[in-house]
Every structure is written in C-alpha cells, then in structure tokens.
Amino acid sequence: MIGIFDSGVGGLSVMKELIAAFPDYQMIYFGDTARVPYGNKSKETVTRYALEDASFLIKKGAKLIIVACSTASAFALDTLKKKLKVPVIGVIEPSIKAAIETTRNQKIGVIGTRGTVRSNIYVGLAKKIDPKVQVFQQACPLLVPLAEENWVNKPETRRIIKYYLRPLKARGIDTLILGCTHYPLLAKTIQDIAGKSIKLILPGQESAKAVQKLLKKNSKLEKSLTKTRKHHFYASDISGEFRNIGNRFLGRRIGKLIQADVSKR
Numbered sequence: 503m504i505g506i507f508d509s510g511v512g513g514l515s516v517m518k519e520l521i522a523a524f525p526d527y528q529m530i531y532f533g534d535t536a537r538v539p540y541g542n543k544s545k546e547t548v549t550r551y552a553l554e555d556a557s558f559l560i561k562k563g564a565k566l567i568i569v570a571c572s573t574a575s576a577f578a579l580d581t582l583k584k585k586l587k588v589p590v591i592g593v594i595e596p597s598i599k600a601a602i603e604t605t606r607n608q609k610i611g612v613i614g615t616r617g618t619v620r621s622n623i624y625v626g627l628a629k630k631i632d633p634k635v636q637v638f639q640q641a642c643p644l645l646v647p648l649a650e651e652n653w654v655n656k657p658e659t660r661r662i663i664k665y666y667l668r669p670l671k672a673r674g675i676d677t678l679i680l681g682c683t684h685y686p687l688l689a690k691t692i693q694d695i696a697g698k699s700i701k702l703i704l705p706g707q708e709s710a711k712a713v714q715k716l717l718k719k720n721s722k723l724e725k726s727l728t729k730t731r732k733h734h735f736y737a738s739d740i741s742g743e744f745r746n747i748g749n750r751f752l753g754r755r756i757g758k759l760i761q762a763d764v765s766k767r
C-alpha cells in the first residue's frame with residue numbers, strides 16, 4: 503500500500519491527487535487528529551510524531567510513505583529518510599522544484615504554518631537548486647481553521663487572505679507555493695486575490711508527480727503495491743468532525759474510519 507499521513511485532515515487533499523494519479527493502487531491514510539496541530543509545535547515534537555505515524559503505516563503494510571503534511575515534511579523528512587526502511591516522499595521538495603521551473607522573474611512566495619516558515623526549508627532548498635531565485639515567506643496561521651470550517655469564500659476569509667498576500671505581492675512574486683496541505687481547499691479564493699499573473703503551486707499535485715517518477719524508476723516497489731480501489735483510513739481521534747471535513751478534502755466519501763493510538767507502538 504501507499505501510506506499517507508498528516509497531522510489531521512489536510513493530507514487528504516494530497517491523497518485526492520494521488521488517487522487521481524494512481525486510481526488502482528491501494529492507499530492507507532493516517533490523520534493524527536489527537537495531536538493536531540503540528541504547525542505550531544517544535545521540530546523535536548513534530549519529528550517524534552512523524553516517526554510514530556510513519557512506523558504505524560509501515561506496520562500496517564505501507565511500502566512507500568508520503569508525508570502529506572508540510573510541517574512534518576519541513577521538520578522530519580531527513581530523519582524519516584534515515585530511519586525508515588521504505589522510500590519517503592514529502593510535499594516540499596516537489597513544490598519548490600515546480601515553482602523554480604514555473605517562475606519567470608525568480609521571485610517565489612510561500613505561505614504555510616508558522617513551523618514551516620520558521621524552518622526556512624523552502625529558502626534553503628531554493629538556494630541549493632537555483633541561487634538566483636528569491637523566496638519570500640508568509641506564515642498564515644488563520645487559514646487552517648478557515649479551510650476546516652469551509653469558510654472558503656466568506657468576506658472575512660477574503661480579507662484575511664488579502665492581508666497575508668499583501669507583503670508577498672509587494673515583493674512582486676509571480677509564483678506562489680501553497681505550503682500547507684490545508685490550503686488547496688482555499689485555492690480558488692487565493693488565486694482570485696493573488697491575481698492571474700501569479701501561478702499557484704499545489705503540494706498534492708507535485709508530490710503525485712514525484713511518486714510517478716519514483717515508481718517508474720523502481721519497478722520492484724511498483725510491483726509490491728496492492729492494486730485495489732479499497733483504501734484504509736485511520737485517525738488517532740475520531741470523535742470530531744474528521745469524517746465530514748475529510749470528505750470535503752478528499753473530494754469523495756471516506757470509507758470505514760478506525761481509531762489508532764500510534765504513540766503506544
């Protein structure tokens with residue numbers, strides 16, 4: 503199976519893109535709803551959580567791990583790659599590469615959680631790939647709850663997005679990375695406020711392309727993946743709105759949802 507995890511529902515926006523790209527592969531999703539949010543926690547804590555989440559998925563049969571959380575990708579990807587015995591793909595490297603290919607004026611904006619912005623991961627990667635590129639970041643802590651509440655185009659949401667994008671637009675960016683897996687839900691409004699001249703980069707789409715490349719190269723891994731359209735869904739807490747919000751993020755109905763305490767394993 504392809505294993506996908508996030509702090510909660512956001513990663514389902516990535517799973518949606520993975521299902522679109524690989525409709526026949528079985529996937530297993532884990533949302534760490536008991537410990538969400540990751541976006542305002544320390545690197546050490548997020549790394550520990552990410553290791554527990556990924557290890558749980560591997561025990562359940564995942565042969566490939568997609569870190570469908572920008573904060574966990576920012577803080578924990580290197581550790582996961584070192585410690586896990588299966589390939590790991592995050593949402594950050596594919597997005598920054600796509601942004602560098604897209605930009606015409608070498609000015610890229612990134613919006614994300616406070617943790618992702620604090621990690622400076624996009625800035626560091628861009629410097630390595632193309633030192634001419636400038637990356638401007640903006641933390642947008644209010645956007646996660648707005649996406650979960652489905653306040654996608656309310657006047658209040660538009661005002662908040664305008665406020666967050668103002669400094670990035672003032673820098674003259676022509677490309678904007680949605681550096682949080684919740685934000686694709688707000689993509690239409692963000693695009694509207696950013697204006698047509700700014701191209702949006704969506705994390706799920708770019709990570710799906712990275713998975714495609716990996717499976718092309720690694721036929722043994724490709725063959726080890728189960729081909730069925732029946733997916734598994736786990737969350738560390740299922741008392742909340744996970745199912746309703748999750749259906750929206752996934753763009754279809756979540757199947758049976760099972761509670762799992764991954765910290766015990």
Ligand code: DGL
Binds near residue numbers: 508510682684
């Ligand atoms: N899905 C998380 C991310 O992409 C945002 C939610 C959180 O803070 O845990 O960073």
